[in-house]
Amino acid sequence: MHTPDTPDVPDTEWRSWEEAARAALYGPDGFYRRPEGPAGHFRTSVHASPLFAAAVARLLCRIDDALGRPGALDFVDMAAGRGELAAGVLGALPSDVAARARVRCVELADRPAGLDPRIAWSARPPEEVTGLLFANEWLDNVPVEVAEVDAAGVARRVLVRHDGAERLGEPVDGARARWLARWWPLPSEPGARAEIGLPRDTAWADTVARMRRGVAVAADYAHTAGARPPFGTLTGFRQGRQTAPVPDGSCDLTAHVALDACAAAAPSGGRLLSQREALRALGVSGARPAAALAATDPAGYVRALARAGEAAELTAPGGLGDFGWLVQPVGTADPFGG
Structure with a gap:
């Protein structure tokens, strides 16, 4: 809701948007403090199939071999x-x-009850990492400023009110x-x-500076130079549905990530x-099982077909398959052979 002139509202x-989203997501009553957790509002690759965690586990094993099994x-x-x-990777x-x-x-949220006791829980990553640091849909929730071009062609900061109303600032x-630029x-x-991704780059x-040896991976909604969306991507999610972005703590606030800038x-x-x-x-390929398996092992065929469906969702064009992965090796080879 863009309201350029609202003189009756105190400054x-x-x-x-950066300040408002930070409070709405991570403040004492913010969205990520809610007891249902993100899975109560949106579906990520982690929630789509255990195949995702299994693939990340294979990546960790590949890195383990490259590091000489520390x-x-x-x-x-x-x-x-x-x-x-x-939990799935472990x-x-x-x-x-x-x-x-x-x-x-x-x-930032409290440790959930029943989590495997072998898993440590903290608000900050360790000072040194040897292995794999994996950030699945993290950077899209790092709050950013929003800029909009005014009638004179000048890019101005977009200011927002608690109810989601907007106006242009300086x-x-x-x-x-x-x-x-x-x-x-x-x-x-x-x-x-545009969403100004400087806080995400930082x-x-x-x-990545915490990596002693290993690989850092960011998997996220992404775009790169030459294909930036003309009106930005800021949006909200609530109970599985996309909604207007309102910084009142009631919904997730997310914007796609300029992963090329993060890489640089x-x-x-x-x-x-x-x-x-x-x-x-x-x-993880999504290939269907051979039809002959249905005759020799009907139950196995059904299980294989279900796994193929889950793999297809994780790799689907126009969906999760279009997510970007930023892969940054530190002191080791690229695990994808590049």
């Missing part, structure tokens, strides 16, 4: 929700790898203007919008894959 009620192998699950991915590891694994969930300047140049047409660079911010470099490419390289 103190208007905040930048005595302690870290798996860090960023923005862990209720620990579903960490359960899918071979026993000898699981015995050496140090599994940690990084999440022109974008400084480091944020430089980020826009490099990563998301806006046309002069009024109404063009968050990712700081996280980390000194180790990195490369981008689609989730389809990454999961297929890890053995």
Whole structure:
């Protein structure tokens, strides 16, 4: 809801989208403090199928081999929700790898009851990581400023009220203007919008800096230079449905990630894959089982068919398969062979 002129509303009620979203998501009464957890509102790859956690476990084993099987192998699950991915990865590891694994969930919400006691829980990642740090749909929830072009062709900060009403503020300047110029140049047409991903670049660079040896992966809704959406991607999710983004703590607030900018911010470099490419390289193909199996093992055929359906969802064009994976090795080879 864009309301450019609202003189009757005190200026103190208007905040930048970055500030408003941070409070709405992570404040004392924020969305991510709610007891139902993210799975109560939206479906991620982790929730779609255990095949996802099994593939991440295979990736961790691949990294373990490349590192020479260290005595302690870290798996860090960023923005862990209720620990579903960490638990799935730990359960899918071979026993000898699981015995050496140090599994940690990084999440602001409280540790859920019943989580495997072998899984550590903290609000911040460890200072040093040897192994795999995996951030599934974390960066899209790192709050960012929103910019919009006004009638004079000037990019201005978008200010928002608690009820979701918006108005334009001062022109974008400084480091944020430089980020826009490099990563998301806006046309002069009024109404063009962008999300300024500088806080995400910083968050990712700081996280990758904790890697001693191993690989950091960010899997997220993404876009790259040359294919930026003309009006931005900021939106909300509530109870499985997309909704208007309102920064009152009642819904998730998310925007797609400029993963190419994040990659450039980390000194180790990195490369981008689609989730389809990454999961297929890890053995998740979505291929249907041979029809002959139905005659010799009907129950096995049904199970294989179900797994194929789940794999197809994880790799589907136009869906989860189009997610971006930013893969950043540190002190080891690219596990995808690039």
